[in-house]
Amino acid sequence: MIAAEWLKFRTVRGWVVAVVIALAAVAFLGLTDSQHGSCDVSACTPLLGPGGEPVTDNFYLVGSAATGNGAVTARVSALTSGVRTPRTGNQRVTVPWAKAGIILKASLGQGSAYVAIMVTGTHGVRMQDDFTADIAGPPLKAAWMRLVRSGSTVTGYASADGTAWTKVGTVTLPGFPATVRAGMFVTSPQYTQTSLGVAAVSGEASQSAAAFDDVSMSWPATSLTGTDVGGPSTGPAAGPVAGFTRDGGHYTIAGSGDIAPATDGPSGSGVTLAQTLVGTFLALIILVVIGAMFVTAEYRRGLIRVTFAACPNHGRVLAAKACVTGGTAFAAGLAGAAVAVPLGLRVLRDNGVYLAPVPMLTQIRVIVGTAAVLALCTVLAVAIGLIARRGIAAVTAVIALVVLPYLLAVTTPVIPLDVANWLMRLTPAAAFAVQQTVIQYSQVDEVYAPAYGYWPLPAWGGFAVLLAWTAVALVLATILLNRRDA
Amino acid sequence: MIDVTHLRKSYGGTVALDDMTFTVHPGRVTGFAGPNGAGKSTTMRVILGLDRADAGTTLVNGKPYRALRHPLRHVGSLLDAGALQPGRSARNHLRWLARSQDLPLARAGEVLELTGLAGAARRKAGGFSLGMRQRLGIAAALLGDPGILMFDEPFNGMDPEGIVWLRGFLRALAAEGRTVLVSSHLMSEMQDTADHVIVVGRGRVIADDSVAGMLRRWPSLEAAYLDLTRTAVEYRGGVQ
Secondary structure (H helix, E strand, O other): OHHHHHHHHHOOHHHHHHHHHHHHHHHHHHHHOOOOOOOOOOOOOOOEOOOOOEEEEOEEEEEEEEEOOEEEEEEEEEEEEEEEEOOOEEEEEOOOOOEEEEEEEOOOOOOOOEEEEEEEOOOOEEEEEOOOEEEEOOOOOOEEEEEEEEOOEEEEEEEOOOOOOEEEEEEEOOOOOOEEEEEEEEEOOOEEEEOOOEOOEEEEOEEEEEEEEEEEEOOOOOOOEEEEEOOOOOOOOOOOOOEEEEEOOEEEEEEOOOEEEOOOOOOOOOOOHHHHHOOHHHHHHHHHHHHHHHHHHHHHHOHHHHHHHHOOOHHHHHHHHHHHHHHHHHHHHHHHHHHHHHHHHHHHHHOOOOOOOOOHHHHHHHHHHHHHHHHHHHHHHHHHHHHHOOHHHHHHHHHHHHHHHHHHHHHOOOOEHHHHHHHHHHOHHHHHHHHOOOOOOOOOOOOOOHHHOOOOOOHHHHHHHHHHHHHHHHHHHHHHHHHOOO | OEEEEEEEEEEOOEEEEEEEEEEEOOOEEEEEEOOOOOOHHHHHHHHOOOOOOOEEEEEEOOEOHHHOOOHHHOEEEEOOOOOOOOOOEHHHHHHHHHHHOOOOOHHHHHHHHHOOOHHHOOOEHHHOOHHHHHHHHHHHHHOOOOOEEEEEOOOOOOOHHHHHHHHHHHHHHHHOOOEEEEEOOOHHHHHHHOOEEEEEEOOEEEEEEEHHHHHHHOOOHHHHHHHHHHHOOOEEOOOO
């Protein structure tokens, strides 16, 4: 019956042409929409952390060389942040992930290994190392902090009064050099505002200043020097002044930037691999309409009776139609994505757009996943076509269920973020999480919205949601087929 | 051979089939007559396993239709000449049907030849006249060279030449020993084509007799039909 249904499918020219258009949409729409970046090739080279992931590493350090085992202690008594805009001048704001604390860093080079303990704008004391690791400490706004090094192991402590200490965590840094830089640091990430809960942001560089005292280092005393790691910030919002002043045992340090994994949302580079696949939405519309029509056109003409007379096991007809349309959609999606991803990456790079590196296995998952999602959505449309029997009803249902949530949540940030996230958890469109190539970090403020490539569910989770929808629709269609007159 | 036994079916409150019982024998053309809504099409759909009866059974050559592995090799049917995808050519319409029955694709060409459509094989079926669609439907029914044939109103839309052709064609099929059931409103056509007639009304059999037997009691089949369906009395001929 599959052979018969395939012959049926390929002998209607309109359907074949539509599939070819769907393929071309996936393959090339992402290219015509390609963006242009301002960076030349060298500036676009991403800064990588010790684990190979893209990172941000900009902060102001006041410290000295420290060889071998030892400890550094300091108190942060106050941390304040502000933004400066041409319109409003300096403005005091709360930057949740502003950081002030003590750090042991392998070198002054950006991206080198480190371990640090700090107070933050609103997240209390944290102990972080090598950009991606984050341990929560006591929820203090001002604290005494201590880092103790023993070989490649560093233990962090925090205290509210300087006498009763709480151990925050112990981390091991294999290959941490014998001589590192030890000292105090301040940094302050991009300040972002989300307006009206909509996933649109406005943001500018922020600057933070912290007051330190009670500083002690167990290493032979050398004078502390200030370094703006990563260099002074430049760009349109340039202004945050980094530096430090010393008054006896009191230090005031100002810094801007972040020590954190780089993100790809509006606060980060803003470009992800998924953008090479924007044509998926057009292919999705075409393929689900074909899937529904492949069934409903037969009901409309009464041809379904001829089909059922030829195959009295009506469930087999459903299975054959699902296989043919699903297989066709898979092939079109696979061919399209296999062109779009490598070609799109090249075009973006040639246009000078910064893109975080994506491992080959992830690229393959995105390509095959996109094809599989298109295939399953088409099968879902076939099942809905059988349930609804009427073309308009079926197409409306499929569009409302699959295409609309996808468009609303993904292409433009027009609906509140919470709604977008729930749509991407519950509707079949959740499966487009297979196109996610970026990692969400709780210690970085970012607009983690589907529109920027951040999905509420992991790839397999979203795919499972679609699988469940399809399974339910197929079961319902089979039950109705066996119950209803043709 | 088609056996229809005590079929009952109602849609909502409307009774469509009310103890419909008859047998269609091979080797002759059996006419299936009755007013609109008498249950002819419903009966045919139940025979083909398309509709479910509330009670009763239908057997084709002693088996339920749904139990047939390649049903079109046993039963060929034409219920609705319009049941076509307009964008698909006549030839491709027959080719997918051949595929579904594991028949060689060349059968499509053979039945197109048989029904006089060879010249229009590659044309889109959407552009066919009703008469041509009827021929295409008949071609589809003949695809599996079945022993049983069922046609619902095959004379509709046919030109006089087509009617003459179809009349001879149906008689030839019966003469080959096939079971042929043909529904029609055209009593004069039935009189010239059928050997046997089953008249139904309100979901049950009113008369089941040879055409010759009917003509002994009424001047014409048309007169018999009008008389039988008006009074709706049950009449069963002596000859089976």
